Amino acid sequence: MTQQNDHQAGRRKFLIGMGSAGLAAMTVPILTSAARGAQKIWDHEHEVVIIGSGFAGLAAAIEAKRQGAKDVVVFEKMPVFGGNSAVNGGLYAAPKTPLQKKEGVKDSPEQMISDQMISGRGVADQELLLHVAKHAREALQLTIDAGAEYLPYLQQLGGHSVPRTYQTTVACGAGIVQPLVKESRKLGVQLINRSKFENLIFDDSGRVVGVAILQGYYFGHDQPGKLINVRAKRGVIIATGGFAQNIGLRQAQDPTLTAEVGCTNPKGATGEALLEMFQQGAVPVHLAYIQSGPWASPDEGGFGYVSNYSIYNFPHSAAINCRTGQRFMNEIADRKTRADAELACRDAEGKPLPPILITSYKHAKKHPNCKKVLRYGVGWKFESLKAIAKKFNIPLKALEKQVKQYNDYVRTGKDEQFGKIMEKAKGKYLEAPFTVVRLWPKVHYCQGGVKVNVQAEVINATTWKPIPGLLAAGEVTGGIHGVSRLGSCSIPECMVMGMTAARTIMKG
Amino acid sequence: MKTYVRYLLAGLVAVFVAGSSLAEDTLKQYDDIKGRTHHEDLYMEEQCDACHTSNEPNEFPPDNICLDCHDLDDLVIATAREGEDVWQNPHNNLHYGRDVPCMECHGEHTRREPMCADCHNFNYPKHEK
Numbered sequence: 001m002t003q004q005n006d007h008q009a010g011r012r013k014f015l016i017g018m019g020s021a022g023l024a025a026m027t028v029p030i031l032t033s034a035a036r037g038a039q040k041i042w043d044h045e046h047e048v049v050i051i052g053s054g055f056a057g058l059a060a061a062i063e064a065k066r067q068g069a070k071d072v073v074v075f076e077k078m079p080v081f082g083g084n085s086a087v088n089g090g091l092y093a094a095p096k097t098p099l100q101k102k103e104g105v106k107d108s109p110e111q112m113i114s115d116q117m118i119s120g121r122g123v124a125d126q127e128l129l130l131h132v133a134k135h136a137r138e139a140l141q142l143t144i145d146a147g148a149e150y151l152p153y154l155q156q157l158g159g160h161s162v163p164r165t166y167q168t169t170v171a172c173g174a175g176i177v178q179p180l181v182k183e184s185r186k187l188g189v190q191l192i193n194r195s196k197f198e199n200l201i202f203d204d205s206g207r208v209v210g211v212a213i214l215q216g217y218y219f220g221h222d223q224p225g226k227l228i229n230v231r232a233k234r235g236v237i238i239a240t241g242g243f244a245q246n247i248g249l250r251q252a253q254d255p256t257l258t259a260e261v262g263c264t265n266p267k268g269a270t271g272e273a274l275l276e277m278f279q280q281g282a283v284p285v286h287l288a289y290i291q292s293g294p295w296a297s298p299d300e301g302g303f304g305y306v307s308n309y310s311i312y313n314f315p316h317s318a319a320i321n322c323r324t325g326q327r328f329m330n331e332i333a334d335r336k337t338r339a340d341a342e343l344a345c346r347d348a349e350g351k352p353l354p355p356i357l358i359t360s361y362k363h364a365k366k367h368p369n370c371k372k373v374l375r376y377g378v379g380w381k382f383e384s385l386k387a388i389a390k391k392f393n394i395p396l397k398a399l400e401k402q403v404k405q406y407n408d409y410v411r412t413g414k415d416e417q418f419g420k421i422m423e424k425a426k427g428k429y430l431e432a433p434f435t436v437v438r439l440w441p442k443v444h445y446c447q448g449g450v451k452v453n454v455q456a457e458v459i460n461a462t463t464w465k466p467i468p469g470l471l472a473a474g475e476v477t478g479g480i481h482g483v484s485r486l487g488s489c490s491i492p493e494c495m496v497m498g499m500t501a502a503r504t505i506m507k508g
Numbered sequence: 509m510k511t512y513v514r515y516l517l518a519g520l521v522a523v524f525v526a527g528s529s530l531a532e533d534t535l536k537q538y539d540d541i542k543g544r545t546h547h548e549d550l551y552m553e554e555q556c557d558a559c560h561t562s563n564e565p566n567e568f569p570p571d572n573i574c575l576d577c578h579d580l581d582d583l584v585i586a587t588a589r590e591g592e593d594v595w596q597n598p599h600n601n602l603h604y605g606r607d608v609p610c611m612e613c614h615g616e617h618t619r620r621e622p623m624c625a626d627c628h629n630f631n632y633p634k635h636e637k
Contacts, residue, residue, distance in 0.1 A: 172603065
């Protein structure tokens with residue numbers, strides 16, 4: 001890793017020095033058209049250059065094509081396309097959708113963002129949230145048109161006041177990314193893997209006119225690739241995701257996020273493009289707000305199977321502290337509230353004691369992941385509370401009392417312990433046989449990033465104006481969600497802001 | 509029927525190699541480099557450029573160079589899984605479809621775990637580490 005960083009620094013100095021003879025010797029220029037005043041030698045040129053191939057990058061690519069772009073390229077650092085978008089829950093929140101109509105749910109963009117503002121604890125960006133909420137249904141349609149398939153029912157995720165969340169039938173973001181990849185290719189977008197963004201290239205007026213890319217970059221191997229200059233005639237869209245896998249950077253923001261804390265992201269989520277934008281004057285926002293997923297399991301790697309299992313089951317399940325045999329949180333509170341509550345579950349010596357989630361098997365099995373969870377040994381089926389208590393060393397009497405109490409809340413519709421909304425638990429009593437998974441938060445999402453406006457333009461910290469030719473969308477941008485992002489609100493944000501970036505770039 | 513034959517062959521191979529603990533290992537030392545026994549001819553004839561862009565390689569070969577000889581459609585069929593496991597086919601999987609470069613799971617000169625192992629504990633008994 002150190003070597004890569006040294007390498008990057010070396011390249012950057014070289015570029016800033018701009019020895020064009022040296023650069024010419026290093027690369028084989030196929031184009032000599034120089035940017036205004038900058039004397040650049042371009043190896044390639046494209047109309048629209050997009051960095052990153054997740055939801056935001058692919059949405060931008062597709063929309064740019066639909067807006068008439070002839071030549072769109074997407075550079076991806078990793079060997080595979082999709083980034084973190086390919087390995088998440090595939091949950092998509094939108095107001096006023098066909099499924100809400102079908103299920104008789106009253107909702108509006110304003111109601112959705114009011115839930116998001118509460119979870120954002122007062123510092124979310126209302127204007128951006130409203131922009132996303134208003135276009136979320138349109139972007140959902142884009143995914144459906146591309147071939148994404150969704151479960152025929154809505155879910156009510158933590159912190160949402162109504163059911164408004166779609167989920168792909170494969171319970172994964174790949175159920176959207178794969179159709180978007182296919183659609184991009186169909187439209188003639190060039191998708192190029194193993195291509196690491198190194199730095200932005202500006203002309204004398206301060207406009208972004210291209211990017212330097214390491215082509216043939218092998219992540220995790222000792223092969224950094226060849227540096228090429230790529231001209232971006234209309235501009236550059238940065239859609240590189242978060243930095244949850246950059247342990248140094250995340251720990252500098254939040255010292256509790258040590259290497260011992262798991263992470264749901266692929267290893268490429270390390271934030272180099274984010275840092276480059278800061279270096280070029282972008283406004284850093286909310287970098288310390290890094291979200292851990294309260295639905296993750298310590299018994300598997302990454303996002304795994306349990307995450308979606310728990311997300312689906314939280315509304316009609318009880319989360320139990322193994323030490324006390326009692327509930328310790330509202331199972332559908334926002335993510336930060338739950339992650340903090342789980343992290344407080346400790347044994348007598350203060351060591352982590354992952355809590356368990358108890359669900360009636362008959363309810364759990366309605367989600368496709370239930371089978372997987374049991375089959376791969378990351379969740380277990382029990383015939384009685386006694387068996388659960390024995391396996392996890394829980395005080396049985398306290399557990400029995402708690403479950404009885406919880407079932408009363410199911411009956412009355414009122415959770416007197418933690419104020420959980422019991423609407424979705426109606427009639428769903430906790431009854432044997434049970435299924436159980438263990439919970440422990442994993443670093444999941446970076447709320448922080450560069451500041452953008454509703455046109456997806458990156459704002460300069462000195463001039464407070466957009467940096468010409470530079471747009472950003474998705475997790476690499478910051479401040480939209482505030483302290484804690486509600487589940488299923490990232491995919492709509494990525495899709496809408498990716499589309500927005502494309503519209504802006506095609507107008508300009 | 510085809511599957512049956514494949515299992516039968518695999519079984520025969522297993523019996524054949526039972527005498528040696530390393531026999532299932534296809535990674536073998538050829539002069540100064542390790543390589544797979546099924547590519548032995550290439551090592552005997554020092555044909556590095558069969559895969560690499562030069563015969564004195566200092567970089568990885570192009571992605572998917574393997575597909576010059578191995579047919580992806582055949583591989584997809586050979587590793588197909590059924591029912592709820594349908595997307596666990598490494599050559600056509602849920603997250604990346606058919607787009608995973610071969611070397612992300614297969615090492616010609618080194619051992620490599622299947623990429624899925626980063627998050628899942630799927631069993632790929634025929635994968636050569």
